[in-house]
Amino acid sequence: MNKTRTSGRTIGGLRTLSLQAPAVSLxxxxxxxxxxxxxxxxxxxxxxxxxxxxxFAGLENYEYLFTDPALWSAMGTTLLMVSWVLVITVxxxxxxxxxxxxxxxxxxxxxxxxxxxxxxxxxxxxxxxKNMMMHPANGVLSWVAELFGLPAVDWFSSLPLTSIVIxxxxxxxxxxxxxLLTAMQSLDEDQVEAxxxxxxxxxxIFFFITLPHLKRAISVVIMIEMIFLLTxxxxxxxxxxxxxxxxxxxxxxxxxxxxxxxxxxxxASAGGVIAIILxxxxxxxxxxxxxxxxxx
Amino acid sequence: xxxxxxxSLSGAAVPAVQRSPLTDALLNxxxxxxxxxWTVAVLIFFPIFWMVLTGFKTETEAIAExxxxxxxxxxxxxxxxxxxxxxxxxxxxxxxxxGSTLLALLIAIPAAYxxxxxxxxxxxxxxxxxxxxxxxxxVGVLVPIYLLFRDTGLLDTRTGLIIVYTxxxxxIVVWMLYTFFKDMPKDIxxxxxxxxxxxxxxxxxxxxxxxxxxxxxxxxxxxxxxxNEAFWSLNLTSSNAAxxxxxxxxxxxxxxxxxxxxxxxxxMAIAPILVFGWLTQKQMVRGLTFGAVK
Numbered sequence: 001m002n003k004t005r006t007s008g009r010t011i012g013g014l015r016t017l018s019l020q021a022p023a024v025s026l027x028x029x030x031x032x033x034x035x036x037x038x039x040x041x042x043x044x045x046x047x048x049x050x051x052x053x054x055x056f057a058g059l060e061n062y063e064y065l066f067t068d069p070a071l072w073s074a075m076g077t078t079l080l081m082v083s084w085v086l087v088i089t090v091x092x093x094x095x096x097x098x099x100x101x102x103x104x105x106x107x108x109x110x111x112x113x114x115x116x117x118x119x120x121x122x123x124x125x126x127x128x129x130k131n132m133m134m135h136p137a138n139g140v141l142s143w144v145a146e147l148f149g150l151p152a153v154d155w156f157s158s159l160p161l162t163s164i165v166i167x168x169x170x171x172x173x174x175x176x177x178x179x180l181l182t183a184m185q186s187l188d189e190d191q192v193e194a195x196x197x198x199x200x201x202x203x204x205i206f207f208f209i210t211l212p213h214l215k216r217a218i219s220v221v222i223m224i225e226m227i228f229l230l231t232x233x234x235x236x237x238x239x240x241x242x243x244x245x246x247x248x249x250x251x252x253x254x255x256x257x258x259x260x261x262x263x264x265x266x267x268a269s270a271g272g273v274i275a276i277i278l279x280x281x282x283x284x285x286x287x288x289x290x291x292x293x294x295x296x
Numbered sequence: 297x298x299x300x301x302x303x304s305l306s307g308a309a310v311p312a313v314q315r316s317p318l319t320d321a322l323l324n325x326x327x328x329x330x331x332x333x334w335t336v337a338v339l340i341f342f343p344i345f346w347m348v349l350t351g352f353k354t355e356t357e358a359i360a361e362x363x364x365x366x367x368x369x370x371x372x373x374x375x376x377x378x379x380x381x382x383x384x385x386x387x388x389x390x391x392x393x394x395g396s397t398l399l400a401l402l403i404a405i406p407a408a409y410x411x412x413x414x415x416x417x418x419x420x421x422x423x424x425x426x427x428x429x430x431x432x433x434x435v436g437v438l439v440p441i442y443l444l445f446r447d448t449g450l451l452d453t454r455t456g457l458i459i460v461y462t463x464x465x466x467x468i469v470v471w472m473l474y475t476f477f478k479d480m481p482k483d484i485x486x487x488x489x490x491x492x493x494x495x496x497x498x499x500x501x502x503x504x505x506x507x508x509x510x511x512x513x514x515x516x517x518x519x520x521x522x523x524n525e526a527f528w529s530l531n532l533t534s535s536n537a538a539x540x541x542x543x544x545x546x547x548x549x550x551x552x553x554x555x556x557x558x559x560x561x562x563x564m565a566i567a568p569i570l571v572f573g574w575l576t577q578k579q580m581v582r583g584l585t586f587g588a589v590k
Contacts, residue, residue, distance in 0.1 A: 015495065016410045023407035023470055024422065030463040031429045037440030096336065104330040110337035112574050116344055119573030121524040123544040124562040128347045130548075131555055138359040138555075140346060173340070175584070182581045183589050217589045224585065231433045234526035234541070238548040252435040252527075259439050260531065269439050276436035283431035290586050291424055 038276070041269035048263035061270035070246060070254060071271070078250040081165060082229045088169040089225065090218060093176025098210060100177070101184045111181070118174035122234035129167045130156065130239045160240050160247045167235050172228075176221045183217035184210075216289075223286040230279055251275050344566075351559035358555035372560035382561065385543035389565075391454050392539055393522040396461035397469075397515050403462070404469040405511075409499055411470075412477035413485060423474065426467040427586055434464075434527045445532060454537045457529065461522040469518055472583040476510030477503065513579035516572045523569050540565040 045057040065071050100111050117125065133140050134155035142152035155163040187210065195205050231252040236242055242249035242257065249257070255275065259268030338345075350358050352368040376382050411419045441460070442451070450456035480503070488502045504511065526541040533542055544565055547558045573580075581589060 016414045016416055019406040019410035019414075020422065022403045023426075023466060026403065026463060027426055027429050027466055031432060034437035034440040034444075035432070037443075038437055041439060099329070099333055099336065102329050102333070104326055104333050106330070107333065110333045112577075113337040113341040115577060116341055116570060116573070119520060119524070119570050120344065120566050121541050121544070121569070122526045123530075123541045123548075124347075124566055125343070127544060127547055127558060128343050128562060131558060132346055132350060133343055140342075140362055143362050170340070170343070178577060179581055179585060179589050182578070217585075220585050220588045227431055227433070231435045231527070233435065234530060234545070237526075237530060238545045252433070255435050255438065256531070259442070265439055265443070272436040272439060275433045279431055279433045279436070283428060286431070287424055287428050290427060290588050291420070293588050 035276070038269045038272045041265050042273050044266050044269075046265040048265060057266060061266045065267060065270050065274075070249070073246045074249050074251050074254040077161065077246070077248065078230065078252075080161060081168065081232060081250055082226060084165045085169045085172060085229055086222060086225060088165070089172045089176040090222060092169075092173050093180050093221065094211070094214060094218065096173070096177045097180035097184050097214075098206065100181055101187075115174040115178050117170050118172070118178065120171070122171065123238050125171055126167055126235040126238045129163075129170070134163060134166075156240055157244060160244060164232070164235055164239065164248050167239070168229065168232055172225055175225070179221050180214055180217055183214055187213050220286070220289065223282055223289070226282045227279055227286070230282075231275065251278075344570075347559045348563050349559075350556055351563045353556050353559075355553035355556045358559070359553065372556040373564070376557050376561045376564070379557075382543070382564075385538055385540050386564070388454060388457075388533075388537055389523055389539040389541075392457045392461060392537075393519045395454070395458045396465065396522050397518040399458065399462045400465050400469045400518055401473075401511065401515060404466060404473055405499070405504075408470050408473035408477050409503065411474050412480075413482065423471065426470055430464075430467045438531060441528075442531065452533045452536045452538075456532060457537055457539070460528050460532065461525060464525070464528075465518045465521055468521070468583050468586075469514055471586055472514040472517065472579075473507075473511065475582055475587055476507050476514070479510075480507055510579070513576045514583065516576045517580050517583045520569050520572055520576075 042061055043057060043059070045053055045055050045060070047053065096114065100107065100114065104110075131139070134142075134153075136142055136152050136154040139152075139155075141155070145152055153159065192205055192209055195209055200208070232250060233252045233256065236248055236250065236253050237256075240248045242253045251271065252275065255268050255271040258264050258271060262268075346362075349364070351372055352370070353366055354369055354371055357363075357366050411423065445451040445456050450459070484506065485498055485502055488498050493501070523539075524541065526545075529539050529541045530545060533539070544558075544562060547554060547561070
């Protein structure tokens with residue numbers, strides 16, 4: 001018995017290596033090659049429209065980028081989009097999780113309806129909102145406004161950023177709900193019961209028992225959403241194309257404009273490096289948290 | 297005593313004989329919760345419902361006053377089907393989503409197997425490192441991937457998209473499979489080994505059949521993520537390999553009356569995925585949060 005175990009371990013080491021090799025090496029290439037190329041290009045003078053002008057540029061691209069008002073505007077837009085969507089989805093998701101945790105008739109079906117938007121592809125949700133909900137002439141929202149005697153709003157030209165935030169929040173609210181609802185299931189019912197017997201009202205129970213219990217799940221939701229929201233693209237691409245002006249151009253869309261519309265590889269790569277750094281600041285915290293969980 | 301109390305308070309069916317002011321209040325509460333819960337759910341679901349409904353209207357009805365009363369027609373569905381290769385886009389979506397999922401499973405199963413059953417000191421670090429590759433924002437590497445694809449002829453090909461989606465979902469797939477494999481009792485594999493099963497036999501005849509539900513939900517999550525992916529598909533494809541996400545995006549420049557057609561096309565594009573999503577919602581949390589929320 002003992003013998004088989006020791007020999008199993010050495011063979012195990014070899015087997016581990018060969019079994020994990022494809023996954024690990026492919027992911028390593030997928031990560032390191034484009035990353036190295038992005039950093040390299042960001043230091044080059046490289047525009048596909050000007051094939052003659054190449055060479056080492058040092059930090060010129062970064063210098064240009066940081067003095068370009070478009071970058072700061074895009075950073076501001078990114079920050080606004082991310083923060084608003086986070087506030088709406090986290091607050092809304094927590095309240096909805098509490099609601100859908102209660103027992104009521106047809107609760108299962110209601111839950112399924114409420115998480116559905118998360119499974120809708122971004123281009124569909126953006127176009128449905130643009131053409132059927134927010135359309136100034138025949139959208140449902142303008143029809144509702146009319147019912148109340150209010151003027152119809154031309155959402156994408158007068159409130160472009162708000163419109164994008166609404167669409168994205170509609171997609172991510174169900175995500176927050178789904179995760180928080182799962183976390184709610186491990187809430188200790190006896191503890192809630194004890195608090196209730198001691199005379200705690202529903203609001204006190206929410207703030208002193210439910211919310212502390214959800215703290216961890218909420219921070220996971222915030223971090224995962226941040227990583228995805230930092231690079232919202234399709235919703236902008238099919239609705240406003242970053243406009244009017246630069247009103248809805250976030251960092252991802254600015255890089256897309258520089259790379260695939262202006263063909264400035266160097267400049268777009270410098271933007272890419274900035275996006276990677278921003279995402280990594282968030283990622284470090286998330287990975288740490290997952291690591292802690294893996295130990296327990 | 298306490299258990300009985302918890303049960304009645306949480307609103308479980310109470311026999312009518314026991315009717316007291318307390319149960320009346322509970323029923324009342326439940327009624328309000330039902331109204332509130334359904335109102336919220338219907339409001340959130342409304343855009344999808346409206347889209348499905350509009351798909352069955354004629355174009356003129358689609359832009360008329362919002363109305364629930366109309367005679368449903370399949371006109372728009374027929375038109376979308378005939379229109380320049382809807383079938384081609386749908387086929388691209390199917391091939392890319394399922395192709396990348398199969399490939400990811402094929403690469404991930406051996407890796408997850410060794411992590412779950414032959415763990416070493418480095419296993420945890422490898423898992424976390426895989427997770428961290430998922431944090432690289434796609435837009436950060438758009439330029440090199442685009443140029444590499446252009447130079448290797450992978451631009452606007454299904455193969456190209458399959459490669460990108462496989463690698464994009466690989467960390468999640470390995471992670472989910474790892475958690476499912478770890479939940480499996482080790483004794484069964486041990487017994488198989490005693491009976492002289494090779495590693496391959498062990499995986500094929502014991503591990504895979506026993507963890508099939510877990511593998512299926514992992515696969516479904518990967519299909520959902522690939523099907524809905526809209527950054528790479530919009531940037532790396534144009535006409536040949538464009539999946540449904542890109543096809544729907546072509547409706548962003550309006551041409552005449554297109555509302556009913558857009559709705560019909562969108563309904564067809566999201567229907568299968570919506571069903572997959574409903575089926576796997578519970579296991580999905582595992583994959584989406586990397587086990588950080590249970």
